[in-house]
Amino acid sequence: MLTPVKSLSAKTTRSTLGRTESGPVKWVLIAIALVFLAFVLLLPLACVLTTALNKGLAVYFKSIQDPNALSAIRLTLLTALVAVPLNMIFGIAASWAIAKFDFRGKNFLLTLIDLPLSVSPVISGMIFVLIFGAQGLLGPGLIEHGIKVLFAPPAIILATIFVTFPMVARELIPVMKAQGSEEEEAAITLGASGFKTFWLVTLPNIKWGLLYGVILCNARAMGEFGAVSVVSGHIRGQTNTLPLHIEILYNEYHFTAAFAAASLLAMLAIVTLIAKSLVEAGMHRQIQLSQSDNGEK
Amino acid sequence: MSPKLKKTRVLPGFQLSLGYTIFYLSLLVLIPLSMLFFKTATMGFPDFWEAVSSPRTLAAYRVSFSAAFIAAGINVVFGFLVAWVLARYSFPGKKIIDAFVDFPFALPTAVAGIALTTIYAPNGWVGQYLEKFGIQGAYSFLGIVIALTFIGLPFIVRTVQPVLEDLDPEIEEAAACLGANQLQSFMKVIFPILLPPLLTGFTLAFARAIGEYGSVIFIAGNMPMKTEIAPLLIMTKLEQYDIAGATAIASVMLIFSFALLAGTNFLQWLSSKRIGME
Numbered sequence: 001m002l003t004p005v006k007s008l009s010a011k012t013t014r015s016t017l018g019r020t021e022s023g024p025v026k027w028v029l030i031a032i033a034l035v036f037l038a039f040v041l042l043l044p045l046a047c048v049l050t051t052a053l054n055k056g057l058a059v060y061f062k063s064i065q066d067p068n069a070l071s072a073i074r075l076t077l078l079t080a081l082v083a084v085p086l087n088m089i090f091g092i093a094a095s096w097a098i099a100k101f102d103f104r105g106k107n108f109l110l111t112l113i114d115l116p117l118s119v120s121p122v123i124s125g126m127i128f129v130l131i132f133g134a135q136g137l138l139g140p141g142l143i144e145h146g147i148k149v150l151f152a153p154p155a156i157i158l159a160t161i162f163v164t165f166p167m168v169a170r171e172l173i174p175v176m177k178a179q180g181s182e183e184e185e186a187a188i189t190l191g192a193s194g195f196k197t198f199w200l201v202t203l204p205n206i207k208w209g210l211l212y213g214v215i216l217c218n219a220r221a222m223g224e225f226g227a228v229s230v231v232s233g234h235i236r237g238q239t240n241t242l243p244l245h246i247e248i249l250y251n252e253y254h255f256t257a258a259f260a261a262a263s264l265l266a267m268l269a270i271v272t273l274i275a276k277s278l279v280e281a282g283m284h285r286q287i288q289l290s291q292s293d294n295g296e297k
Numbered sequence: 298m299s300p301k302l303k304k305t306r307v308l309p310g311f312q313l314s315l316g317y318t319i320f321y322l323s324l325l326v327l328i329p330l331s332m333l334f335f336k337t338a339t340m341g342f343p344d345f346w347e348a349v350s351s352p353r354t355l356a357a358y359r360v361s362f363s364a365a366f367i368a369a370g371i372n373v374v375f376g377f378l379v380a381w382v383l384a385r386y387s388f389p390g391k392k393i394i395d396a397f398v399d400f401p402f403a404l405p406t407a408v409a410g411i412a413l414t415t416i417y418a419p420n421g422w423v424g425q426y427l428e429k430f431g432i433q434g435a436y437s438f439l440g441i442v443i444a445l446t447f448i449g450l451p452f453i454v455r456t457v458q459p460v461l462e463d464l465d466p467e468i469e470e471a472a473a474c475l476g477a478n479q480l481q482s483f484m485k486v487i488f489p490i491l492l493p494p495l496l497t498g499f500t501l502a503f504a505r506a507i508g509e510y511g512s513v514i515f516i517a518g519n520m521p522m523k524t525e526i527a528p529l530l531i532m533t534k535l536e537q538y539d540i541a542g543a544t545a546i547a548s549v550m551l552i553f554s555f556a557l558l559a560g561t562n563f564l565q566w567l568s569s570k571r572i573g574m575e
Binding site: 026029030032033034036037040041042043044045047048051090093094096097098100101103109111112113114115116118119120121122123126127128129130131133135137158161162165181184185188189194197198216219222223224225226229230242243244246247250255258259262265266268269270272273274276277 | 307308309310311313314315317318319321322325326327329330332333336375378379381382383386388392394396397398399400401402403404405406407408409411412413415416422423446447450504507508509510511515528529531532535540543544547550551554555557558562
């Protein structure tokens with residue numbers, strides 16, 4: 001139990017020789033870093049919150065409760081509610097296959113899974129126009145049957161899934177790899193079914209990693225702008241997500257209303273960061289616990 | 298760790314999980330992406346070349362690439378400093394600041410875009426002072442660089458910080474024992490170790506910045522030939538139903554992004570090999 005604490009204190013006491021810069025240098029470096037961060041990160045956050053409230057709370061709440069704003073919030077929630085669970089199931093399947101088994105082409109598969117992250121959001125949306133658009137591959141057939149995919153929620157959801165595709169998998173794969181598969185093998189050998197093993201052995205081990213991936217995936221799914229903008233058609237009250245609603249308000253010079261809606265997403269970002277830190281702490285605790293378990297064995 | 302024996306078949310679900318992974322990946326990523334190349338291949342080379350080499354397209358590429366390059370460069374300097382301060386010093390509020398570095402990842406790009414535009418507009422908090430020096434913040438090339446700097450910062454910090462934290466103090470102690478002063482120890486011992494993660498972070502930030510759309514379009518001013526970025530040009534062509542033109546521009550960008558991705562993978566492989574050797 002004491003091992004991690006001991007090694008930690010050993011690390012802090014010995015690192016004096018040749019390692020610490022003299023006092024003034026250190027504080028100057030800290031000051032430059034903090035000023036830079038305040039300028040780049042804090043200023044935008046402060047700007048969103050003050051502009052949202054600059055006409056008072058009454059105007060703020062009125063612009064959030066506007067029917068178009070509410071329908072944008074609903075569509076954003078719906079999109080995340082479909083996209084995040086689907087990517088979560090994919091993330092679990094992919095990390096089970098990749099972390100627990102050896103097979104040829106694994107690295108290539110990993111690269112393919114990460115691919116959507118290096119595609120520009122506009123291109124991510126555009127590929128669905130190529131499929132479902134009037135001149136697209138499936139477009140004419142869909143129009144014949146009266147099914148609307150493009151400029152409707154289905155395309156918005158598809159584009160969001162594409163953009164957030166690897167976000168659960170890439171967090172989960174390293175966690176599952178680090179866990180190894182001895183515990184699962186023991187459970188299977190003792191006669192547990194595959195599903196039971198996953199539910200009772202694997203899931204408790206990966207819960208923090210899974211939660212971490214879901215939090216990041218959700219933040220991106222709710223905030224995606226470029227890809228969704230291409231496929232949405234910007235029909236007010238119907239195919240506007242919250243970020244698109246903000247764009248329209250801003251371009252129509254309704255600044256206070258735009259920033260009021262933006263403040264919701266800024267708060268989502270803050271909540272995401274807090275949840276992320278909490279989950280990181282939980283992950284850290286679990287690693288320390290399992291290390292001390294191993295030490296006692 | 299136990300030696301890896303033939304354990305591949307002890308656990309169930311290999312075929313199911315791999316099958317589902319490949320199915321879902323193909324359906325939602327590979328097939329949609331391949332549409333882009335399929336469409337490009339069927340449009341014929343003259344049309345492709347005309348779309349890709351028109352002066353407006355070339356100007357958009359130039360704006361996108363140069364602004365992304367400058368922003369990534371700024372972030373290498375300041376991101377390195379932030380990573381250094383976070384990894385090696387302790388000061389009040391450090392944990393909160395550390396978590397806050399990821400703010401650009403968490404904040405939707407459209408929100409970042411309108412906030413930065415408001416700050417750097419001629420009557421904004423910072424823009425009014427820039428104005429006095431005759432500098433235009435928003436609606437200019439500088440505005441694009443500002444937005445891309447915001448977007449790219451976490452990439453550098455988060456690739457350099459873990460390497461700095463794992464740095465063995467003995468290396469620097471050895472350097473100090475052998476008579477190196479702090480500057481020498483930094484330049485000759487620490488910096489070479491940090492070069493691969495710095496390059497990786499630069500490439501990641503650069504790649505992200507080239508494709509960035511949401512945060513840029515508000516602040517850029519979007520003047521064709523001057524402050525129009527390549528993703529916006531794709532958007533404009535799509536809105537004009539010039540799908541072939543949009544596809545051509547997009548496929549060039551996509552090939553470049555994939556080359557960058559391959560570059561980062563190579564860099565990471567290089568640095569992991571290096572660590573393995575030590």
